[in-house]
Amino acid sequence: EDQVTQSPEALRLQEGESSSLNCSYTVSGLRGLFWYRQDPGKGPEFLFTLYSAGEEKEKERLKATLTKKESFLHITAPKPEDSATYLCAVQTAAAGNKLTFGGGTRVLVKP
Amino acid sequence: NAGVTQTPKFRVLKTGQSMTLLCAQDMNHEYMYWYRQDPGMGLRLIHYSVGEGTTAKGEVPDGYNVSRLKKQNFLLGLESAAPSQTSVYFCASKVAGGAYEQYFGPGTRLTVT
Numbered sequence: 553e554d555q556v557t558q559s560p561e562a563l564r565l566q567e568g569e570s571s572s573l574n575c576s577y578t579v580s581g582l583r584g585l586f587w588y589r590q591d592p593g594k595g596p597e598f599l600f601t602l603y604s605a606g607e608e609k610e611k612e613r614l615k616a617t618l619t620k621k622e623s624f625l626h627i628t629a630p631k632p633e634d635s636a637t638y639l640c641a642v643q644t645a646a647a648g649n650k651l652t653f654g655g656g657t658r659v660l661v662k663p
Numbered sequence: 664n665a666g667v668t669q670t671p672k673f674r675v676l677k678t679g680q681s682m683t684l685l686c687a688q689d690m691n692h693e694y695m696y697w698y699r700q701d702p703g704m705g706l707r708l709i710h711y712s713v714g715e716g717t718t719a720k721g722e723v724p725d726g727y728n729v730s731r732l733k734k735q736n737f738l739l740g741l742e743s744a745a746p747s748q749t750s751v752y753f754c755a756s757k758v759a760g761g762a763y764e765q766y767f768g769p770g771t772r773l774t775v776t
Binding site: 583584586588593594595596597598601603639641643647648649650651653654655656 | 667694696703704705706707708711713719721753755757760761762763764765766767768769770
């Protein structure tokens with residue numbers, strides 16, 4: 553059974569204080585690892601897809617990396633507008649291109 | 664493009680009542696999904712469809728039915744609502760095949776009393 557675990561559950565940061573979120577996974581045959589951002593009362597918004605170990609992707613203050621067992625989402629010099637819940641999900645070769653999600657990390661950036 | 668839309672946005676049901684949630688997408692996506700999101704449980708897949716006229720069970724299908732009569736629409740039905748179905752429901756869609764991202768709708772908040 554595919555499993556995805558995110559840590560920490562919640563993270564409080566001061567504006568400008570860089571940090572990292574962890575997503576560890578146990579799957580058979582990873583096809584892709586996805587990061588989403590979710591604001592309160594809204595649907596998840598796609599950020600990145602990572603396909604193989606060693607891959608990195610960046611968008612503004614966010615950088616996602618992937619190893620064979622985990623992914624990290626690094627937030628560099630965060631701003632209050634980076635406050636959100638960040639979700640990690642994996643897709644395997646199973647029928648339907650289904651995603652298995654972790655529980656998310658709630659990030660609060662204080663000014 | 665509106666992307667993925669869901670109706671209604673909010674709904675309150677009494678135990679035993681039925682309702683249908685509508686998901687529509689204008690991106691010509693083949694695959695569509697219904698998830699529920701509960702505190703501490705993350706997003707869990709209820710049912711999905713890989714094309715018009717096809718549906719399949721996800722992780723938590725009990726108590727729900729779905730239909731995909733048109734490519735752009737995916738309906739989620741609750742025949743006899745239970746308090747355990749109180750949740751936020753999200754619909755998503757994606758292009759067929761490959762590890763491409765799913766696009767999510769804004770969600771429907773359902774309360775069953």
